[in-house]
Amino acid sequence: MHSIGKLAKKFGLSRSTLLYYDSIGLLKAEKRSKSNYRLYSNENVIKLEQIVAYRQMGIALKEIKRILLLSDNKVTKILQDQLIILADKIRTLRQQQYTIIKILEDNVIPEKSGLIDKDAWISILRSIGLDKNGMKMWHKQFEKTSPQAHHDFLIYLGMDEESIKRIRKGILK
Amino acid sequence: MHSIGKLAKKFGLSRSTLLYYDSIGLLKAEKRSKSNYRLYSNENVIKLEQIVAYRQMGIALKEIKRILLLSDNKVTKILQDQLIILADKIRTLRQQQYTIIKILEDNVIPEKSGLIDKDAWISILRSIGLDKNGMKMWHKQFEKTSPQAHHDFLIYLGMDEESIKRIRKGILK
DNA sequence: TTGCTCCTCACGTCACGTGAGGTGGC
DNA sequence: TTGCTCCTCACGTCACGTGAGGTGGC
Numbered sequence: 395m396h397s398i399g400k401l402a403k404k405f406g407l408s409r410s411t412l413l414y415y416d417s418i419g420l421l422k423a424e425k426r427s428k429s430n431y432r433l434y435s436n437e438n439v440i441k442l443e444q445i446v447a448y449r450q451m452g453i454a455l456k457e458i459k460r461i462l463l464l465s466d467n468k469v470t471k472i473l474q475d476q477l478i479i480l481a482d483k484i485r486t487l488r489q490q491q492y493t494i495i496k497i498l499e500d501n502v503i504p505e506k507s508g509l510i511d512k513d514a515w516i517s518i519l520r521s522i523g524l525d526k527n528g529m530k531m532w533h534k535q536f537e538k539t540s541p542q543a544h545h546d547f548l549i550y551l552g553m554d555e556e557s558i559k560r561i562r563k564g565i566l567k
Numbered sequence: 568m569h570s571i572g573k574l575a576k577k578f579g580l581s582r583s584t585l586l587y588y589d590s591i592g593l594l595k596a597e598k599r600s601k602s603n604y605r606l607y608s609n610e611n612v613i614k615l616e617q618i619v620a621y622r623q624m625g626i627a628l629k630e631i632k633r634i635l636l637l638s639d640n641k642v643t644k645i646l647q648d649q650l651i652i653l654a655d656k657i658r659t660l661r662q663q664q665y666t667i668i669k670i671l672e673d674n675v676i677p678e679k680s681g682l683i684d685k686d687a688w689i690s691i692l693r694s695i696g697l698d699k700n701g702m703k704m705w706h707k708q709f710e711k712t713s714p715q716a717h718h719d720f721l722i723y724l725g726m727d728e729e730s731i732k733r734i735r736k737g738i739l740k
Numbered sequence: 741t742t743g744c745t746c747c748t749c750a751c752g753t754c755a756c757g758t759g760a761g762g763t764g765g766c
Numbered sequence: 767t768t769g770c771t772c773c774t775c776a777c778g779t780c781a782c783g784t785g786a787g788g789t790g791g792c
Contacts, residue, residue, distance in 0.1 A: 397771075397772075398771090398772075399770095399771060399772080409771095409772090410755080410756060410757060410758080411756065411757095412751080413756090413773095413774095414626055414755065414756055414757095415755095418755090427764095427772095428764095428771060429763080429764050429765075429773090430763090430764090430772080430774095431764085431771080431772055431773080432629065432773090433774085437570055449662065449775075450662075450666050451666050451667045451670075452659075452663035453665050454755095455754080455755070456754090457580065470671065473667050473670060473671055474671070474691055476667055477664060477667055477668070477671075477691065480660050480663055480664050480667075481664070483660055484657055484660050484661065484664075486625075487625065487653050487656055487657050487660070488657070489623075490624050490625035491650060491654070491657075492623050493651050494624045494646050494650055494653075495650070497624075497646060498643065498646055498647070498650075501639075501643050517673060518650065522687050553755095554747075565744080570746075571746075572744095572745060572746080579760090581782080582745095582746090583781095583782060583783060583784080584749095584781080584782065584783095586747095587781065587782055587783095588781095591781090600790095601744095601790095602747090602748075602789080602791075603747060603748095603789090603790090604745080604746055604747080605746085605747090622774090627780080627781095628780080628781070630767045631778090656774085658746075701779075738749080
């Protein structure tokens with residue numbers, strides 16, 4: 395039997411999280427002590443492990459509550475759906491990134507002391523997690539959605555037509 | 568001068584959205600008619616255009632309220648920060664996807680009539696937006712984070728060692 | 741008179757965090 | 767007695783959506 399504080403620490407959760415799970419009926423303590431403290435059983439611990447696991451998959455608590463009652467093959471279906479939901483969210487965020495990038499491009503200035511110079515721009519792209527391969531992907535997307543803007547942008551970066559050709563070709567193949 | 572309904576339709580927003588923006592002081596109607604209807608001016612329209620644009624970048628309304636008072640170069644800084652915030656969110660979602668994929672793998676069965684067969688699996692990956700190039704990326708990530716599991720997974724898919732070698736090599740170079 | 745648009749509360753959503761005020765255990 | 771853990775409300779967060787009940791305009 396664990397108290398709420400011990401259980402929280404064991405799982406790296408806050409006590410208010412467990413109080414909340416209790417309040418919505420997701421995880422009720424097995425019993426109470428004579429002084430009304432919550433007492434969590436080993437079964438409670440196992441259930442919490444599952445809850446935490448599903449949370450790691452970005453599944454809503456209401457859904458988790460239902461899932462815990464289902465058979466494995468039904469859960470499989472739900473996880474597949476969740477993959478798609480996550481993909482949609484990622485698409486939305488990617489779209490927001492592109493929107494911002496398009497605005498920032500206008501502030502990239504090749505030689506002069508503009509708001510952003512080429513090196514700064516590269517380091518920005520790097521900082522959002524675009525490594526060598528990610529940049530490739532990014533150029534590819536850019537080329538696909540707006541090839542003319544992509545071309546103009548590479549010129550902004552101070553590249554000569556020869557290098558630009560190489561990049562655009564490398565992307566397309 | 569536009570009424571709240573007209574303005575909402577013009578921007579594809581709901582009326583309650585505009586009411587909300589009014590209530591938080593983000594966009595107050597310039598004046599009221601004698602019957603207390605909100606009347607939006609052309610300046611209001613321009614401001615709303617900006618609000619909508621920033622919203623498209625995933626920026627919080629509170630932040631938008633501040634941004635509208637700033638000079639361009641300060642906004643540039645904020646947009647760069649926003650890029651990173653978005654990248655963090657994407658990373659979180661990607662992580663959740665990998666967590667799910669690792670669970671689902673256990674249900675992929677090569678020849679027998681398992682929960683998921685190879686073709687179903689491919690179509691799942693396709694449905695979450697992984698096209699030819701995306702799958703390459705996915706294999707790459709997989710190979711990077713857990714090469715052994717990647718190898719095992721390809722065997723699950725019923726591939727022979729020769730093909731597996733090719734895939735893994737292609738990813739690494 | 742009938743519809744339509746508008747108005748102002750006020751509550752619900754999601755997953756908690758943060759007090760406030762009070763009580764039991766070592 | 768002092769700290770510590772625990773308890774139960776209750777309000778705040780984010781960006782609205784959804785009534786409820788009422789009033790002006792064509």
